[in-house]
Amino acid sequence: MKALVYHGAGEKAWEDVPDAAIHDRTDAVVRVDAVTICGTDLHILGGDVPEVTPGRILGHEAVGTVTAIGSGVCTLAVGDRVLISCITSCGRCRYCREARYGQCLGGGGWILGHLIDGTQAEYVRVPFADNSTHPIPNGVTDEQMIVLADILPTSYEVGVLNGAVRPGDVVAVVGAGPIGLAAILTAQLFSPSRIVAIDLADSRLEAARKFGADIVVNNSRDDPAAVIAELTSGLGADVTIEAVGTPQTFDMAVRLVRPGGHVANIGVHGAPATLHLEDIWSKNLTITTGLVDTYSTPTLIGLVASHQLDTSPMITHRFALGDFEAAYDTFARAAHTGALKVLLTRSDS
Numbered sequence: 256m257k258a259l260v261y262h263g264a265g266e267k268a269w270e271d272v273p274d275a276a277i278h279d280r281t282d283a284v285v286r287v288d289a290v291t292i293c294g295t296d297l298h299i300l301g302g303d304v305p306e307v308t309p310g311r312i313l314g315h316e317a318v319g320t321v322t323a324i325g326s327g328v329c330t331l332a333v334g335d336r337v338l339i340s341c342i343t344s345c346g347r348c349r350y351c352r353e354a355r356y357g358q359c360l361g362g363g364g365w366i367l368g369h370l371i372d373g374t375q376a377e378y379v380r381v382p383f384a385d386n387s388t389h390p391i392p393n394g395v396t397d398e399q400m401i402v403l404a405d406i407l408p409t410s411y412e413v414g415v416l417n418g419a420v421r422p423g424d425v426v427a428v429v430g431a432g433p434i435g436l437a438a439i440l441t442a443q444l445f446s447p448s449r450i451v452a453i454d455l456a457d458s459r460l461e462a463a464r465k466f467g468a469d470i471v472v473n474n475s476r477d478d479p480a481a482v483i484a485e486l487t488s489g490l491g492a493d494v495t496i497e498a499v500g501t502p503q504t505f506d507m508a509v510r511l512v513r514p515g516g517h518v519a520n521i522g523v524h525g526a527p528a529t530l531h532l533e534d535i536w537s538k539n540l541t542i543t544t545g546l547v548d549t550y551s552t553p554t555l556i557g558l559v560a561s562h563q564l565d566t567s568p569m570i571t572h573r574f575a576l577g578d579f580e581a582a583y584d585t586f587a588r589a590a591h592t593g594a595l596k597v598l599l600t601r602s603d604s
């Protein structure tokens with residue numbers, strides 16, 4: 256089969272590799288029908304994720320069709336269409352028993368395209384397949400489903416639910432990339448009074464409006480604190496969601512929240528960020544961080560199937576499965592290409 260293989264920082268190739276096969280009795284092999292690229296994949300290619308070693312097949316988000324199951328797989332059958340979750344779950348460890356699958360101690364967690372071969376391939380081995388895939392309801396397309404592999408549950412769980420968005424809240428989302436946009440989309444499930452999107456790129460702010468932001472602020476020109484002060488009689492936002500992962504954007508998320516409010520950090524940070532406790536110790540803030548657990552994926556699938564959540568505007572560019580070179584280039588130059596999520600599909604699917 257063919258797969259996208261990591262060959263060290265900056266190096267990757269779509270090349271022949273041994274076929275994906277069952278190793279453990281709880282494995283399934285899934286034919287990849289649609290796959291996407293994550294910002295995390297760019298970090299890996301930048302050499303920022305040293306656990307990913309040369310020879311690794313990249314990718315942790317896909318939709319596909321089961322082609323083989325191990326003897327211990329109970330709930331899947333060959334021919335089933337499944338969503339492959341970015342988080343693998345053993346289902347038995349202490350964290351999995353608490354639905355904190357991202358912290359799995361039994362061999363799961365974020366392993367696909369990280370510690371084991373991933374989904375940017377014609378076929379992929381999925382460990383603990385019963386717990387690590389989700390059946391796709393009839394009538395739901397691969398394209399609608401693929402953003403539920405990672406970005407929607409991430410934004411919903413780590414942003415909206417950790418941030419405890421409530422009806423009537425003023426919610427500020429710092430960063431309007433795919434993760435910030437997914438937070439804007441899913442925050443609306445809780446009827447906030449205003450969603451304020453903050454970004455440096457007008458193209459992203461335009462997308463934020465399409466996804467449901469009421470107010471957009473380009474912080475290269477305007478002061479988000481002044482905009483939020485005006486909306487909230489000077490108090491600050493009820494919830495701020497950090498969806499970038501830099502010291503500056505984290506600081507902004509903390510500065511924009513009202514006393515008693517929630518700061519939900521989703522951003523993946525590569526450098527230390529300063530928490531100004533000397534300013535905020537008395538503000539009764541709740542600050543949360545997290546890796547997605549994907550416990551919300553069945554809920555999100557139900558919302559997509561019932562047309563209460565429209566994920567389709569998230570896919571902006573489409574490619575054939577083998578065309579990773581062009582797909583990565585388009586995704587990596589998102590500021591120029593306007594790419595949110597790029598989709599690669601099998602030619603016959």
Ligand SMILES: [Zn+2]
Nearest residue numbers: 293295316405
């Ligand atoms: Zn991802």
Ligand SMILES: [Zn+2]
Nearest residue numbers: 345348351359
């Ligand atoms: Zn586990």
